[in-house]
Amino acid sequence: xxxxxxxxxxxxxxxxxxxxxxxxxxxxxxxxxxxxxxxxxxxxxxxxxxxxxxxxxxxxxxxxxxxxxxxxxxxxxxxxxxxxxxxxxxxxxxxxxxxxxxxxxxxxxxxxxxxxxxxxxxxxxxxxxxxxxxxxxxxxxxxxxxxxxxxxxxxxxxxxxxxxxxxxxxxxxxxxxxxxxxxxxxxxxxxxxxxxxxxxxxxxxxxxxxxxxxxxxxxxxxxxxxxxxxxxxxxxxxxxxxxxxxxxxxxxxxxxxxxxxxxxxxxxxxxxxxxxxxxxxxxxxxxxxxxxxxxxxxxxxxxxxxxxxxxxxxxxxxxxxxxxxxxxxxxxxxxxxxxx
Amino acid sequence: xxxxxxxxxxxxxxxxxxxxxxxxxxxxxxxxxxxxxxxxxxxxxxxxxxxxxxxxxxxxxxxxxxxxxxxxxxxxxxxxxxxxxxxxxxxxxxxxxxxxxxxxxxxxxxxxxxxxxxxxxxxxxxxxxxxxxxxxxxxxxxxxxxxxxxxxxxxxxxxxxxxxxxxxxxxxxxxxxxxxxxxxxxxxxxxxxxxxxxxxxxxxxxxxxxxxxxxxxxxxxxxxxxxxxxxxxxxxxxxxxxxxxxxxxxxxxxxxxxxxxxxxxxxxxxxxxxxxxxxxxxxxxxxxxxxxxxxxxxxxxxxxxxxxxxxxxxxxxxxxxxxxxxxxxxxxxxxxxx
Numbered sequence: 001x002x003x004x005x006x007x008x009x010x011x012x013x014x015x016x017x018x019x020x021x022x023x024x025x026x027x028x029x030x031x032x033x034x035x036x037x038x039x040x041x042x043x044x045x046x047x048x049x050x051x052x053x054x055x056x057x058x059x060x061x062x063x064x065x066x067x068x069x070x071x072x073x074x075x076x077x078x079x080x081x082x083x084x085x086x087x088x089x090x091x092x093x094x095x096x097x098x099x100x101x102x103x104x105x106x107x108x109x110x111x112x113x114x115x116x117x118x119x120x121x122x123x124x125x126x127x128x129x130x131x132x133x134x135x136x137x138x139x140x141x142x143x144x145x146x147x148x149x150x151x152x153x154x155x156x157x158x159x160x161x162x163x164x165x166x167x168x169x170x171x172x173x174x175x176x177x178x179x180x181x182x183x184x185x186x187x188x189x190x191x192x193x194x195x196x197x198x199x200x201x202x203x204x205x206x207x208x209x210x211x212x213x214x215x216x217x218x219x220x221x222x223x224x225x226x227x228x229x230x231x232x233x234x235x236x237x238x239x240x241x242x243x244x245x246x247x248x249x250x251x252x253x254x255x256x257x258x259x260x261x262x263x264x265x266x267x268x269x270x271x272x273x274x275x276x277x278x279x280x281x282x283x284x285x286x287x288x289x290x291x292x293x294x295x296x297x298x299x300x301x302x303x304x305x306x307x308x309x310x311x312x313x314x315x316x317x318x319x320x321x322x323x324x325x326x327x328x329x330x331x332x333x334x335x336x337x338x339x340x
Numbered sequence: 341x342x343x344x345x346x347x348x349x350x351x352x353x354x355x356x357x358x359x360x361x362x363x364x365x366x367x368x369x370x371x372x373x374x375x376x377x378x379x380x381x382x383x384x385x386x387x388x389x390x391x392x393x394x395x396x397x398x399x400x401x402x403x404x405x406x407x408x409x410x411x412x413x414x415x416x417x418x419x420x421x422x423x424x425x426x427x428x429x430x431x432x433x434x435x436x437x438x439x440x441x442x443x444x445x446x447x448x449x450x451x452x453x454x455x456x457x458x459x460x461x462x463x464x465x466x467x468x469x470x471x472x473x474x475x476x477x478x479x480x481x482x483x484x485x486x487x488x489x490x491x492x493x494x495x496x497x498x499x500x501x502x503x504x505x506x507x508x509x510x511x512x513x514x515x516x517x518x519x520x521x522x523x524x525x526x527x528x529x530x531x532x533x534x535x536x537x538x539x540x541x542x543x544x545x546x547x548x549x550x551x552x553x554x555x556x557x558x559x560x561x562x563x564x565x566x567x568x569x570x571x572x573x574x575x576x577x578x579x580x581x582x583x584x585x586x587x588x589x590x591x592x593x594x595x596x597x598x599x600x601x602x603x604x605x606x607x608x609x610x611x612x613x614x615x616x617x618x619x620x621x622x623x624x625x626x627x628x629x630x631x632x633x634x635x636x637x638x639x640x641x642x643x644x645x646x647x648x649x650x651x652x653x654x655x656x657x658x659x660x661x662x663x664x665x666x667x668x669x670x671x672x673x674x675x676x677x678x
Contacts, residue, residue: 066527066528066529066530067527173615173616175615176615203382203383203554203616204382204554204556204595204598204599205382205594205595205598205611205612206382206611206615207598207611208597208598208599208600208609208610208611208612209611209613211600211609212608212609212611215608230527230528231600232528232602233599233600233601233602234600236600236601236602236606237600237606237609238600260602260603270529271528271529272602273532274528274529274531274532275528275557275602276531276532276535276555276557276558276560276561277557277560277601277602277603288532290529290532290533290536291529291532291533294497294499294500294530295497295527
């Protein structure tokens, strides 16, 4: 690439930087709990409870948290696999939260695609690889003559042999299946890919292959990733910025280097210290913060800060007021009373 | 330190009409009293089958232990009758599993399941057993043990269930605890709690732990010695410090390099290419050779043996190291890098 081309791209990037590709504001996703013969709603599981953030084009935003923190629900609510309870999802300047299903399919679905966690459950066992990848092409009206060619091309991009096209999913290993899932997501040239735990079900050596593949594809097609995972190491590796969720709330959001070097929120600190990292040469053992207790139920979250019941640094105000996500350092947002 | 368990040339194969799958293919290792040993490898490498073979819980009728010895003191566990083995399981050797929900009985209360172990092995009257069960639950850090004891497993969270499993496993002060992926199903903060608990308990009662895991992080937290398995065989054996500071086998090196760390430089990951071979396509020669970046002619023709340095616990199965001394073989490496 010539230097002029490079600056051109940089210019375009700067221009776009002002305009986020995805803007989520105050998104809530509550699920009703029904009970009794009449199926009356007796409560609500607040899976996602007021989350806001922006994603810039071409970047990777990682979302981390433990199981039940609402990170997967967040991904699904953004892509409208769930209808959000309230709040807005603005994609490329357009509010897609309340678009009709038909309109959504016509204008938005092509642009946002998803890669799922379980490569065994997310592929139809009765469809050959080719049929599986062709389906989105058919739905979105790619001319028939181009379809098969496109499948070959996609298989090649994700590093699978084009002769595999007529085989069934059970003939492939986990890593290969995840490659198929990625090929399917890329079939329509999306701008935003939401990846929900894409490497969690894979062995470490295969996991590294898939991460490298995702990085290559991002460069090649200028993709934007929303990367959801519980694995802090993987998220650190692939993301530009990282958001930490706890019980349906965003606790901290920062550039990855800031977040991992100097985590501000007590939950992030505890989370990072709990990761058992392989000892590497010349490295000191880190100080451990062990959280007592377990995650409260999202149907009945604590008052005030949702983390105060387990927080080693909780003060009086924590149990009374909900802390707001504020910019404490440049581009470093924290929802904690300690920094107000 | 005394040797507690010696596994010699253990072979567990699975037979069906078409083929024989050699899940465990000639595994040798020993565990000393009070020591924590980790058995590491990717799925399908035979690490779980090794532990099930020790307990003689290999799923039949297809699975069979075809050869080898598991010596505990002067007893060969593989020669014991089923009745004699029942006296060992849960008493001298006990086991905890990955999925705490499926390994607890859903229709019995938590207390009942612990009491069963105590009354069976210690032959205590029920009243005494209940008292001990409460003590055990307290020991593993379960709050309100007197109430929890009458609860059913579905009322407990994953971390709590794993604590109950540990309480049950420790109820007869076993000499060896086999922990098969004990924290894989748990979140990191809960995982940290459980690892802490296991470390404390093994020190307190001097129980040896055979930890089976794919997570190198967990290994470095808990284990003293590591055994790395690949395709049914041991490829490297060393202390934790040696493994992380200076891994010898190319597979071990690959494993360590493929894990993205939470601190330090972020470079491109360096994964092992290809996939674990399926039993039908087991390569001749070294089983890792097709994926190995250092492989040379000999690797594809001969099977390397597990070499151990004299006066050292270190062992490696690789032609890059000299057969007599176990020291890196310079001539061979030159060939491979060119």
